Amino acid sequence: MSSRSEHSAVTVLGLGPMGRALAGAFVDCGLRTTVWNRTPGRDRELVERGATGAGSAEEAVAASGVTVVCLVNYDAVDGVLRREPVTGALKGRTVINLTADTPSRARDTAAWAAEHGVRYLDGAIMTPTTTIGTPAAVFIHSGPEDLYREHLPVLRALGGTHTHLGEEIGRAAAYDIALLDIFWTAMAGYVHALAVARAEGITARELAPFAKGIGDILPPIFEEAAEEADSGGYSGEGNPITSAVSSMAHIVRTSEEHGIDAGVMRAAEGLARRAVGRGHGADGFVRLAELLGRR
Numbered sequence: 275m276s277s278r279s280e281h282s283a284v285t286v287l288g289l290g291p292m293g294r295a296l297a298g299a300f301v302d303c304g305l306r307t308t309v310w311n312r313t314p315g316r317d318r319e320l321v322e323r324g325a326t327g328a329g330s331a332e333e334a335v336a337a338s339g340v341t342v343v344c345l346v347n348y349d350a351v352d353g354v355l356r357r358e359p360v361t362g363a364l365k366g367r368t369v370i371n372l373t374a375d376t377p378s379r380a381r382d383t384a385a386w387a388a389e390h391g392v393r394y395l396d397g398a399i400m401t402p403t404t405t406i407g408t409p410a411a412v413f414i415h416s417g418p419e420d421l422y423r424e425h426l427p428v429l430r431a432l433g434g435t436h437t438h439l440g441e442e443i444g445r446a447a448a449y450d451i452a453l454l455d456i457f458w459t460a461m462a463g464y465v466h467a468l469a470v471a472r473a474e475g476i477t478a479r480e481l482a483p484f485a486k487g488i489g490d491i492l493p494p495i496f497e498e499a500a501e502e503a504d505s506g507g508y509s510g511e512g513n514p515i516t517s518a519v520s521s522m523a524h525i526v527r528t529s530e531e532h533g534i535d536a537g538v539m540r541a542a543e544g545l546a547r548r549a550v551g552r553g554h555g556a557d558g559f560v561r562l563a564e565l566l567g568r569r
């Protein structure tokens with residue numbers, strides 16, 4: 275396969291909302307784009323825009339030197355890739371797996387790929403479908419650096435920023451997990467806050483500007499906390515864990531007075547109380563990361 279065809283043709287497996295966005299960006303960039311999805315019919319709009327709809331996954335992967343996979347999880351990926359004739363058709367070709375799952379699943383898929391002569395990169399998408407093809411998209415990648423560099427021209431068609439995080443194949447998934455940990459715990463806090471606010475007669479709209487204010491104070495806290503977490507400083511000057519415990523207890527009490535489940539906050543409060551119990555009450559909240567990591 276010449277490097278010219280490597281960079282002008284791409285296959286996308288999976289036409290959920292994200293797979294459709296990825297394939298659409300490739301089409302818009304003029305790449306010869308072949309698409310396939312388990313459930314037929316999801317390629318209609320893409321085909322109207324110039325993509326080729328393949329009749330099978332094998333036909334799809336055979337059409338290009340590089341296949342981008344974007345399915346719901348790695349069980350689905352295994353179901354599509356780890357069977358003949360698809361595995362045989364992938365031999366010598368590149369798979370860029372942008373499906374989200376765990377670091378260990380990424381390592382397992384890479385081992386399978388190596389055994390079957392499939393060139394493999396793993397990655398994750400950190401932004402919603404609406405960002406794909408725009409400067410706002412964020413992609414992270416891991417795996418062999420030379421393979422990443424070889425396919426960067428194709429990846430660039432997706433817009434946004436692409437960051438190669440290292441050769442260790444599980445690294446992109448590990449970043450993804452850590453970042454989604456922040457996202458989902460924040461979202462769990464936000465929906466809980468909406469329920470408590472509503473019980474107190476405050477609408478989501480009324481709360482919104484102040485909720486945004488809370489969001490805005492987090493980035494500088496994250497930067498400062500990163501220094502502390504890596505250096506093991508944990509200064510509680512200005513906001514010790516004892517104060518955090520008190521604040522969290524108010525949230526638990528108010529929620530439960532309204533009959534609202536406070537399980538998420540109780541869990542956080544429990545962690546903070548354990549830190550106090552171990553003599554870390556005067557430390558900063560980031561001390562909890564160190565305690566959580568202790569085996």
Ligand SMILES: NC(=O)c1ccc[n+]([C@@H]2O[C@H](COP(=O)([O-])OP(=O)(O)OC[C@H]3O[C@@H](n4cnc5c(N)ncnc54)[C@H](OP(=O)(O)O)[C@@H]3O)[C@@H](O)[C@H]2O)c1
Pocket residue numbers: 287288289290291292293294311312313316344345346347349350351353354372373374375399400401402403
């Ligand atoms: N949507 C976003 O904003 C977003 C943002 C960042 C990352 N991601 C990640 O991108 C990936 C795809 O997400 P998505 O939004 O497109 O929707 P999704 O619901 O996570 O995935 C839908 C895709 O998975 C396929 N699929 C599910 N089970 C399958 C199976 N057993 N065998 C074969 N294919 C199967 C679906 O095919 P059928 O049509 O046949 O069901 C469809 O193509 C996920 O890993 C997600 O976490 C999404």
